Amino acid sequence: MEAIQVVCAIIISEGKLLCAKRSESMSLPGYWEFPGGKIEGKETEQEALIREIKEELGVNVIPTQKLTSSHLKSEKGKLIELIPYVCLWESGKLVALEHEEVAFYSFDQAKKLNWAPADIPIFDELLTFFSKLTPRL
């Protein structure tokens, strides 16, 4: 079975990570995730991510480094590949247009959130990478 491809954005500002809580009208309500969505038609991964982040957060981003994809089975039993990209913030003001809540959290705060299962390996990879970048004084 071919997996449905979902792209998601890792956005970091001043050492804090952008976290989004899925709303009651979405699948997986109440779980925290990296914002994004399904690739449509002939879009590239980057084009889909730019479109989704504009739709969901009102922000223009530039996808840069791709991280390791995570795989899951959706509630309807479909296979999903969740593809993360570290993104730069190009322009726009953050508004939660679809999520219940969108906020920047420190990695310590973000660790305590109830992440969607597929996001946990992505969060862990990010944490390992980020801790190497942060000097321990």
Ligand SMILES: Nc1nc2c([nH]c(=O)n2[C@H]2C[C@H](O)[C@@H](COP(=O)(O)OP(=O)(O)OP(=O)(O)O)O2)c(=O)[nH]1
């Ligand atoms: N966007 C996103 N989806 C995730 C994450 N983690 C996770 O399990 N998912 C799942 C939830 C959904 O089953 C699927 C993505 O659906 P979505 O509802 O965000 O995508 P979309 O906006 O294109 O959806 P739609 O228009 O078809 O309803 O992937 C994540 O971090 N970001």
